[in-house]
Structures are given as C-alpha cells and as structure tokens.
Amino acid sequence: MAMLKLNQLTAGQEATVSYVMGDGPVSQRLLEMGMVPGASVKVTQLSPWGGPMMVNLDGYSLSLRSTEADLITLLS
Amino acid sequence: MKPAIAFLGNPNTGKTTLFNALTGLRQQVGNYPGVTVERKHGQLTTPHGVVELIDLPGTYSLAAQSPDEEVVANVLRGHQKGEQPLSGVVVIVDASNLKRNLYLVSQVLEVGLPTIVVLNMMDIAKRRGVTIDVTALEKRLGVPVIPMKANVGGGVTQLNAALMQVVAGQIKIPKPVGLRDPETGKWQSGRTDACGDHPIAQEAVARYNWIRGVLHGIVFQVPSTRSHFSDRLDKVLTHRVWGTVIFVIVMLFMFQAIYSWAGPLQDMIDNGVSALGEWVGSWMPSGVLKDLVQDGVIGGVGSVLVFLPQIVFLFLFIAFLEDCGYMARAAFLMDRLFARIGLSGKSFIPMLSSFACAIPGVMATRTIENRRDRFVTILVSPLMSCSARLPVYTLLIAAFVPSVTWMGGLLGFQGAMLFAMHALGFAVAIPIVWILKRTVLKGATPPFVMELPSYKMPSLKLVGWRALDRAKTFVQSAGTIILAMSVVIWALSYFPTADHNYFAMMGHAIEPLVKPLGWDWRIGMSVLAAFPAREVVIAAMATSFNVNVADGDDSSGILQALQNATWPDGAPLFGLAVAMSVMIFFALCCQCGATVAIIRRETNSWKWAGFAFAYMTILAYLAAAIVYQVMAYFGVGI
Ligand SMILES: Nc1nc2c(ncn2[C@@H]2O[C@H](COP(=O)(O)OP(=O)(O)OP(=O)(O)O)[C@@H](O)[C@H]2O)c(=O)[nH]1
Ligand SMILES: [Mg+2]
Numbered sequence: 001m002a003m004l005k006l007n008q009l010t011a012g013q014e015a016t017v018s019y020v021m022g023d024g025p026v027s028q029r030l031l032e033m034g035m036v037p038g039a040s041v042k043v044t045q046l047s048p049w050g051g052p053m054m055v056n057l058d059g060y061s062l063s064l065r066s067t068e069a070d071l072i073t074l075l076s
Numbered sequence: 077m078k079p080a081i082a083f084l085g086n087p088n089t090g091k092t093t094l095f096n097a098l099t100g101l102r103q104q105v106g107n108y109p110g111v112t113v114e115r116k117h118g119q120l121t122t123p124h125g126v127v128e129l130i131d132l133p134g135t136y137s138l139a140a141q142s143p144d145e146e147v148v149a150n151v152l153r154g155h156q157k158g159e160q161p162l163s164g165v166v167v168i169v170d171a172s173n174l175k176r177n178l179y180l181v182s183q184v185l186e187v188g189l190p191t192i193v194v195l196n197m198m199d200i201a202k203r204r205g206v207t208i209d210v211t212a213l214e215k216r217l218g219v220p221v222i223p224m225k226a227n228v229g230g231g232v233t234q235l236n237a238a239l240m241q242v243v244a245g246q247i248k249i250p251k252p253v254g255l256r257d258p259e260t261g262k263w264q265s266g267r268t269d270a271c272g273d274h275p276i277a278q279e280a281v282a283r284y285n286w287i288r289g290v291l292h293g294i295v296f297q298v299p300s301t302r303s304h305f306s307d308r309l310d311k312v313l314t315h316r317v318w319g320t321v322i323f324v325i326v327m328l329f330m331f332q333a334i335y336s337w338a339g340p341l342q343d344m345i346d347n348g349v350s351a352l353g354e355w356v357g358s359w360m361p362s363g364v365l366k367d368l369v370q371d372g373v374i375g376g377v378g379s380v381l382v383f384l385p386q387i388v389f390l391f392l393f394i395a396f397l398e399d400c401g402y403m404a405r406a407a408f409l410m411d412r413l414f415a416r417i418g419l420s421g422k423s424f425i426p427m428l429s430s431f432a433c434a435i436p437g438v439m440a441t442r443t444i445e446n447r448r449d450r451f452v453t454i455l456v457s458p459l460m461s462c463s464a465r466l467p468v469y470t471l472l473i474a475a476f477v478p479s480v481t482w483m484g485g486l487l488g489f490q491g492a493m494l495f496a497m498h499a500l501g502f503a504v505a506i507p508i509v510w511i512l513k514r515t516v517l518k519g520a521t522p523p524f525v526m527e528l529p530s531y532k533m534p535s536l537k538l539v540g541w542r543a544l545d546r547a548k549t550f551v552q553s554a555g556t557i558i559l560a561m562s563v564v565i566w567a568l569s570y571f572p573t574a575d576h577n578y579f580a581m582m583g584h585a586i587e588p589l590v591k592p593l594g595w596d597w598r599i600g601m602s603v604l605a606a607f608p609a610r611e612v613v614i615a616a617m618a619t620s621f622n623v624n625v626a627d628g629d630d631s632s633g634i635l636q637a638l639q640n641a642t643w644p645d646g647a648p649l650f651g652l653a654v655a656m657s658v659m660i661f662f663a664l665c666c667q668c669g670a671t672v673a674i675i676r677r678e679t680n681s682w683k684w685a686g687f688a689f690a691y692m693t694i695l696a697y698l699a700a701a702i703v704y705q706v707m708a709y710f711g712v713g714i
Binding site: 025052056061 | 139274279307412445
C-alpha cells in the first residue's frame with residue numbers, strides 16, 4: 001500500500017501524522033516543532049509550481065515546501 | 077558579581093517585550109520569528125540588589141541549528157564566552173500554543189537551573205477560547221508558572237517577585253523530567269514501531285508524550301467553527317497572484333506618500349535651517365570662522381537634516397510591516413523565487429530589514445542555518461536601498477522627474493520612480509545570488525520550514541519608538557560623521573583660495589573617471605565624499621554647487637542649483653539621464669563604512685567585507701555608465 005504523504009493533500013484536507021522520515025536537521029526541526037505521531041495537520045494554503053505550502057499544525061501556522069512535506073507520512 | 081538570569085523561549089513569544097518592560101530598555105520587538113538575534117543585557121533593580129537580565133534569541137530547541145540558536149544553548153550551559161554562569165532562567169511560553177512551547181521547557185528543566193515559566197499572551201489564548209489551570213500546571217511542572225500579558229505589562233509584578241525568589245535562592249532546581257533511561261540512555265518514547273528508531277525521533281516522541289501528560293485535563297479549548305481572522309487574511313495576502321499584486325500596490329502608495337506627506341514637514345525644517353543660517357550670519361563677524369559655521373556646518377549638516385521626515389516616514393512604514401505579522405508572509409511569498417536561485421524565503425527577512433538599514437539586516441542573517449547561505453544573504457543585503465539613499469533619491473527625483481499624480485495624489489510618477497529605485501537593488505540581487513550560489517558559495521538549496529505568526533494590530537507605541545530611535549540615530553550621524561565630512565569638504569573647497577581650491581583640483585583630476593557616467597567633477601567629488609556615509613553627498617553637493625545658506629537658500633536652493641548647473645561650455649549638466657546615473661550608482665554602491673564593518677564582524681573576515689565593497693562598487697559604476705550611455709545614445713533625458 002502506498003503511504004500517504006503531507007504533500008499529497010489538497011487545500012482544506014486534514015490528517016493525522018504517522019511519522020517523519022529521515023534523521024537530518026530538517027526532520028529534527030519538524031519533529032521538534034510538533035510533527036510527531038498523532039499530531040493533526042490541516043493544509044490551509046497551497047501554492048502551485050513549487051511554492052511552499054501552509055499548514056495548521058495543532059493550532060499554529062507553519063509553512064514548508066513540498067520537499068519537506070514529503071518527509072511527513074500520514075495515517076490513512 | 078551580579079546574579080544573571082536569562083530569558084529564553086520559542087521565537088516570537090514576547091521575550092523582548094517582557095525584557096523591555098522589566099529593564100526599561102527599548103530593544104527591538106516585532107511580530108515575526110527571529111527579531112532578536114544576539115544576546116542583550118539589561119538590569120533590574122530589586123530590594124536584594126541589581127540583577128543582570130539577558131534577553132536571548134528565540135529557539136524551538138536546545139539542539140541548535142543556526143548561529144542565533146547556538147548562543148541560547150551556550151548561555152544556558154554557561155559556555156558562552158564573556159558570560160557568567162546563570163543563577164536562573166525564565167522560559168517565556170506562548171499560552172495560545174502551549175503544546176509546542178513546552179518542548180523547549182522540557183529541555184530546559186533538564187539543565188539544572190532554577191526555572192520560572194511565564195505563560196505569555198494570555199489575552200490571545202483567552203480570545204481563542206483556551207483556558208489553562210495555572211495552579212495545576214505549576215504543580216505538574218514543579219516550577220513557578222506566571223500568567224502574563226507582556227505587551228500591557230500584566231503580570232510583571234508577580235514575575236518581579238519570582239525573580240527575587242531566584243536571587244534569594246528560594247527556588248529549587250527542578251526535578252529532571254526523566255525521559256531517558258539513566259542506564260541505557262534510551263528515550264522512553266513508549267514506542268519503537270512507527271516512529272523508526274532514530275534517536276531524534278525517539279526524543280521528540282518522548283517529549284511530546286510527556287507534554288500530553290502534563291497538559292492532560294488542565295487545558296480546555298472551546299471548539300470554534302469560525303475561521304480565524306488571520307487565516308482569512310492569509311487567503312488574500314499570501315495568494316500567489318493577489319499577494320504579490322497587493323504588495324506592489326501598497327509599496328507604490330508608500331513611496332508616493334513620502335512625497336505627498338513628508339514634503340510639507342521637510343519645508344518646515346528647511347525654513348528652520350535657513351533661519352538659523354541667517355541669524356548666525358547676522359551677528360558673526362566676517363571671516364573664516366563665519367564661513368565655516370555658515371557654509372560648512374549649517375549648510376552641510378542642515379542640508380542633510382532636511383530629509384529627516386522622509387526617513388522617519390519610511391521607518392514608520394517598515395515598523396508597521398514588522399509588527400503586524402507581514403514579514404513572515406513576505407518570506408512565504410518569496411520562497412518560490414528564492415528556491416530557484418538557491419536560497420530559501422528565510423533570506424528575504426534580512427533583505428526586507430535592509431530597506432531600513434543594512435546593519436540590522438546583515439545581523440538578522442544569524443537565523444539562517446547554513447553558513448554559505450548566510451554569507452550569500454549578507455553579501456546581497458546592502459544592495460537593498462536603505463533609508464540613507466532616500467535623500468539623494470528624493471532630491472534628484474524632485475528636481476528631474478515631473479510631478480504628475482493620479483487618483484487625487486495617491487499614485488504619482490515621482491513615487492513610481494522612487495519605487496523603481498528600491499526595486500532595482502532587489503532585482504539585481506537575484507542574479508547575484510544565483511551566481512554566488514554556483515561559484516564561490518556553492519551549495520544545495522536550503523530547506524524552508526517557518527512558523528507564520530498570527531496577524532495583529534501593530535502597537536502604536538512600538539512603531540513610534542522605532543521611528544523615534546531612527547530619528548535619533550540620524551540626527552546623531554548628522555552631528556558626527558556628516559558634520560566631520562562637511563567640514564572637511566568645506567575646508568578643501570575654501571583653501572588655498574576659494575577660486576583655486578583643493579576640492580576643485582582633486583575634482584579635475586578624477587573627472588575623466590566619472591565622465592563616462594555623464595558626471596562633471598563636482599558630481600564626481602560629491603559622490604566620492606559620500607563613501608564613508610551616503611548622506612554626505614547632499615552636503616557635498618551643497619558645497620560644490622555653491623548653495624549659500626546665508627542668502628536664505630534652502631534645500632530647494634540645492635534643487636535649483638542642480639537644475640541650473642552647466643558644463644563650462646554652458647550646456648546643462650543635469651538631465652534625467654545624469655540624475656538616473658547618479659541614483660543608480662547610489663542604489664548599487666556600497667557607500668557605507670558601517671556596513672563594511674558589520675560584514676567584517678559577521679563573516680569574521682576582511683576578505684568578504686572587501687569582496688562586498690568591491691563587487692558593489694564595480695557593479696554600480698558599470699550600471700550607471702551603461703544607463704547613461706544608452707540614454708545619451710538615444711537622446712533621452714539629456
Ligand atoms: N497580544 C499580545 N501580544 C504580545 C504579548 N507579548 C508580546 N506581544 C507581541 O508579540 C510580538 C513578539 O514580541 P517580541 O517581544 O518581539 O518576541 P520575542 O520572543 O522577543 O521574539 P524573537 O526575538 O523573534 O524570538 C510583538 O508584536 C509583541 O508586541 C502579549 O502578552 N499579548
Ligand atoms: Mg526578541
């Protein structure tokens with residue numbers, strides 16, 4: 001089964017974080033900022049053509065690029 | 077030794093606001109992450125003696141990734157050079173976003189220092205329908221918890237009392253959270269399955285589990301279906317098309333407003349300066365001293381001071397942007413472009429700050445994780461048109477660009493030109509970044525993960541302070557470097573004789589060098605004199621074009637002098653083409669000793685400072701020459 005990633009959601013969709021892949025600095029920062037298993041994320045804004053996206057993570061607004069969102073696996 | 081207590085917390089939680097409230101200082105505050113980038117010291121006088129307070133940059137974690145975060149970890153652990161071990165820490169948390177903020181708290185509790193937790197932004201939490209059982213939280217964390225509204229000073233008395241307890245040694249070192257097995261060093265994340273077995277994931281999961289336990293049953297949120305004002309505003313302001321369009325229109329209005337609104341104030345200062353000149357002229361005996369005071373000091377410094385309203389105006393606007401929450405949105409909007417050239421939207425924040433002044437702009441790059449990306453941003457930040465370029469732009473535009481306005485004065489030709497001059501530096505920075513990222517500072521495109529704070533109504537007091545502080549620095553620089561340069565220029569053009577002076581001799585020597593730019597020796601010398609500080613150019617022009625304050629000339633005197641200036645053969649010196657070439661030179665050139673010094677400090681190398689100076693100066697010369705030559709070739713604005 002293909003895993004659902006954060007960068008596959010469309011604007012307005014909500015999901016629960018399953019885990020963050022990788023152990024580099026970006027993964028670490030995402031984890032520290034609350035992208036942990038069980039956290040709820042909602043995509044509030046998408047910008048096409050490689051622009052960053054805006055998500056609501058447990059009540060606050062976070063922006064990240066699709067490449068970073070690709071590290072975040074969701075519970076489907 | 078005074079006991080030292082540090083303020084730390086996530087970015088944008090109000091640390092500096094609270095620090096200012098306690099110490100009476102006025103360190104910069106703004107509604108975006110990364111306002112404070114270096115530690116600041118202040119003093120609090122208590123009945124038990126003076127306490128040293130240290131305001132730190134914001135950080136999400138003690139595992140630092142950028143230079144500003146490193147300082148926090150070092151100060152906390154007592155490793156920072158020149159900093160004594162701390163007697164205690166105050167962790168400022170955002171009550172409206174408790175969960176994420178407690179991550180850092182869980183780390184700080186392990187450091188082994190007496191700790192106070194400040195629950196700031198209680199007003200926002202309340203507005204969002206969040207209630208917190210503070211007593212229960214205090215019990216669970218095992219440290220004092222103080223609710224606060226730092227922006228209005230609510231809670232400061234309680235914090236004062238708690239700080240005194242720290243000094244008196246009455247606050248115990250907190251019990252460590254104990255998330256790690258003391259023998260194996262393994263994190264007690266309670267799971268090893270889904271989150272993989274990276275220690276960093278284990279740690280985060282363990283800490284967030286702890287947070288869930290701490291908050292369980294003591295934080296209540298009234299569910300709201302209404303979308304927040306911030307979210308609705310974001311739909312428009314960060315829209316990929318409308319967002320940029322709105323930004324450009326707002327900027328156009330702003331620059332036109334500098335003409336429409338700051339103009340009258342400028343005339344008032346102008347009249348004051350001329351009156352002073354005349355008054356001094358009326359009683360001082362004729363001679364060298366009178367000429368020095370009248371032409372060197374009042375004429376030089378006065379001609380620059382006249383631009384104070386414009387500069388204050390620009391600062392009011394930038395302070396407004398900084399405090400309303402727009403800065404992070406601008407970074408969001410710009411990220412797509414910046415990713416293409418090899419940076420992230422984060423680099424746009426220092427660049428935006430540089431529109432006020434490159435010095436804080438260069439410092440603000442400390443939030444950038446990667447050293448090479450940080451250096452690239454430092455090297456292009458001085459290309460942004462700072463407020464010191466404003467006098468030369470406004471003067472030349474007023475003199476040579478027709479003042480046509482539309483929509484009842486809201487939009488105008490002069491404002492559009494001023495906007496174009498500010499856009500130029502940014503437009504040139506893009507290819508420079510691209511080149512730097514592929515040559516001397518090669519590296520992969522950095523990631524972009526950034527928190528976007530909620531919008532809020534900017535505080536009038538804060539915005540006013542910022543403008544006032546800037547006005548003070550401007551007047552100070554007028555009284556020091558501009559004064560000194562004015563006197564030097566005056567002396568050079570006064571000796572050995574007024575008709576046959578050193579200034580003109582030097583000017584004639586360099587004239588061939590500036591000829592290709594369409595300049596005569598007087599423009600050349602004025603621009604040269606402005607290398608230590610840009611504003612000096614106005615004073616230098618006043619001297620070299622013989623504007624005489626004693627005769628009641630004012631800045632419109634300079635304006636007319638420039639309009640009437642001719643070449644020796646009688647052909648007019650200035651036209652739009654020469655005005656453009658001077659303005660473009662100023663837009664791109666690194667004429668600021670203080671900027672070179674700060675680049676040296678921040679990169680810790682003369683090499684980079686020299687590089688910035690050299691590339692900008694060459695670029696400025698070439699661009700000015702090309703624009704002038706092209707315009708001259710087509711006979712435009714000659
Ligand atoms: N509504 C509200 N706003 C606050 C409060 N405290 C601070 N602010 C505002 O929050 C914003 C951030 O304040 P700062 O003091 O710059 O925050 P900081 O923690 O020093 O931020 P960094 O230096 O970037 O880490 C400013 O716009 C303040 O006016 C508060 O209790 N309530
Ligand atoms: Mg601060």
